[in-house]
Amino acid sequence: MTEAPGGVNQPLAPEESDRTLHFAGPATFGRIPRLDQVDSAEVAVVGVPFDSGVSYRPGARFGGNAVREASRMLRPYNPAQGIYPYHYSQVADAGDISANPFNINEAIETIEAAAGELLDGGARLMTLGGDHTIALPLLRAVARKHGPVALLHFDAHLDTWDSYFGEQYTHGTPFRRAVEEGILDTSALSHVGTRGPIYGEKDLKDNEAMGFGIVTSADVMRRGVDEVVQQLVERIGNRPLYVSIDIDVLDPAHAPGTGTPEAGGLTSRELLEILRGLAGCQLVSADLVEVAPAYDHADITSVAASHAAYELITIMSKLSAPLRWRKLNG
Ligand SMILES: N=C(N)NCCCC(=O)O
Numbered sequence: 001m002t003e004a005p006g007g008v009n010q011p012l013a014p015e016e017s018d019r020t021l022h023f024a025g026p027a028t029f030g031r032i033p034r035l036d037q038v039d040s041a042e043v044a045v046v047g048v049p050f051d052s053g054v055s056y057r058p059g060a061r062f063g064g065n066a067v068r069e070a071s072r073m074l075r076p077y078n079p080a081q082g083i084y085p086y087h088y089s090q091v092a093d094a095g096d097i098s099a100n101p102f103n104i105n106e107a108i109e110t111i112e113a114a115a116g117e118l119l120d121g122g123a124r125l126m127t128l129g130g131d132h133t134i135a136l137p138l139l140r141a142v143a144r145k146h147g148p149v150a151l152l153h154f155d156a157h158l159d160t161w162d163s164y165f166g167e168q169y170t171h172g173t174p175f176r177r178a179v180e181e182g183i184l185d186t187s188a189l190s191h192v193g194t195r196g197p198i199y200g201e202k203d204l205k206d207n208e209a210m211g212f213g214i215v216t217s218a219d220v221m222r223r224g225v226d227e228v229v230q231q232l233v234e235r236i237g238n239r240p241l242y243v244s245i246d247i248d249v250l251d252p253a254h255a256p257g258t259g260t261p262e263a264g265g266l267t268s269r270e271l272l273e274i275l276r277g278l279a280g281c282q283l284v285s286a287d288l289v290e291v292a293p294a295y296d297h298a299d300i301t302s303v304a305a306s307h308a309a310y311e312l313i314t315i316m317s318k319l320s321a322p323l324r325w326r327k328l329n330g
Pocket residue numbers: 055056131132157159171172246248260290
């Protein structure tokens with residue numbers, strides 16, 4: 001193993017694993033420190049245990065903690081991106097946002113406010129859901145800081161539907177609301193991994209009109225990861241980027257633990273490789289949603305989710321490091 005950086009003013013990283021057990025003690029993401037153990041964080045992992053917006057099987061409120069448990073074994077060096085994510089920048093676990101499960105409108109306001117506070121504190125956010133409803137308040141908070149952002153949305157579903165049973169705020173509608181609110185940069189919107197039956201042809205026409213490009217799950221298989229990454233990265237350019245990952249983008253063989261599974265999805269290997277390909281992008285925050293551990297087996301879903309979050313955290317840590325050095329060296 002290459003030696004990890006360390007010393008005065010270096011970020012507080014997880015304990016060396018030859019001295020502590022990966023499988024003991026409270027589960028913060030990757031065994032990183034809690035936010036209250038450090039002055040501030042450049043990357044904050046935050047849970048949003050809210051799933052009152054689901055249209056089918058519930059249970060994603062338990063997703064964040066399942067991902068934290070599954071992330072215990074993540075080691076400190078990321079060879080795919082060539083850095084120690086927890087040593088470059090301060091990465092900390094900010095705990096959970098308590099959103100009212102009986103009132104979606106209030107929950108959305110709570111999430112937006114709490115995310116805004118963490119962003120104002122200088123952190124990029126890696127949010128662990130929760131169902132996909134939470135992407136809307138997270139995008140609002142991010143757009144308030146950065147203006148309209150580019151969106152890379154990994155999902156079996158479009159999540160741009162108008163309403164369910166007349167309700168506008170659900171896990172199938174966050175991105176239509178976000179387009180309507182002007183918080184997305186409509187010249188750089190992409191869905192990746194889309195597949196399965198939809199409600200009608202109009203769904204696709206609406207997405208085109210909103211500005212979404214679509215890379216289906218079959219496109220990834222036919223064209224290959226490298227070509228897809230190149231196309232996505234070109235579209236994103238230098239814009240501030242928000243990545244939203246619905247774990248159902250993965251095939252149910254790779255992610256059975258989710259509420260609305262669809263056959264024919266990405267492999268976890270494909271997803272991780274696409275995420276690594278985003279390393280040059282200006283990733284400002286990300287979410288990972290729809291892990292529902294009650295339907296999982298042998299932690300397949302939460303392990304895959306923890307690795308996806310680790311890749312995004314690595315990108316954000318790398319981006320934050322120069323800021324940290326500038327601050328320390330005046
Ligand atoms: N899993 C998410 N986010 N959305 C699924 C909505 C699909 C539907 O209810 O028709």
